[in-house]
Amino acid sequence: MFQYLYILLWCVPIVWIGTKVVYYFTSMFEARRFGASQRLPCINIYTVCDSPLFWQFSPYLAPFIEALPFGWGNWVKYVKKDFQWVRKGAIYQDLGSDAFWTVGPGGQNLLVADAEVVAQVTHRWKDFPKPVQAYTS
Numbered sequence: 001m002f003q004y005l006y007i008l009l010w011c012v013p014i015v016w017i018g019t020k021v022v023y024y025f026t027s028m029f030e031a032r033r034f035g036a037s038q039r040l041p042c043i044n045i046y047t048v049c050d051s052p053l054f055w056q057f058s059p060y061l062a063p064f065i066e067a068l069p070f071g072w073g074n075w076v077k078y079v080k081k082d083f084q085w086v087r088k089g090a091i092y093q094d095l096g097s098d099a100f101w102t103v104g105p106g107g108q109n110l111l112v113a114d115a116e117v118v119a120q121v122t123h124r125w126k127d128f129p130k131p132v133q134a135y136t137s
Contacts, residue, residue, distance in 0.1 A: 024048075028105040035103035041095045043078045045104035055081050078102055078111075089113060 028046075035042035047054040054061070058080035065073040077083060078091065079102060092098055098114040112118055121128045 024105045027107065031103040031105070031108045034108055035101055038101055040110075041097050041100040043075055043100060043102045045075045045079050045102050047079060047104065048106035050106070050109065054079070084111075 032044060035044070058076070062076050062080045065076040067073060077087075078100075084091065092100070092113045099110060099112040099117060102109045102111065112121070
């Protein structure tokens with residue numbers, strides 16, 4: 001009897017972690033496939049897009065991630081907390097575009113520095129649908 005309970009106690013967390021790992025990799029590969037088909041510059045990131053946990057702790061984690069060898073941590077400067085304010089628009093100059101995609105687990109995000117493009121996206125709501133679940137409480 002206790003053997004079955006012991007197995008159950010181990011299987012539930014393993015299955016839960018397994019589904020999270022599968023979601024991470026499938027959504028990352030799907031977002032990268034999307035990024036490869038775009039004409040705008042794409043930055044591959046390795047955290048979930050719009051992760052509030054990573055965003056909150058990025059000032060503490062970013063120095064360690066950026067110190068990784070071979071430029072592996074180069075992506076973090078595009079997603080850490082207040083990166084656009086700190087760099088004062090230099091990110092867009094480095095990429096040579098007023099807009100770029102961050103693609104990674106959880107989907108993709110479009111970051112835009114051109115006010116006309118932002119006005120088009122916000123006013124033409126039928127052409128640029130937004131996820132409704134993000135606006136529900």
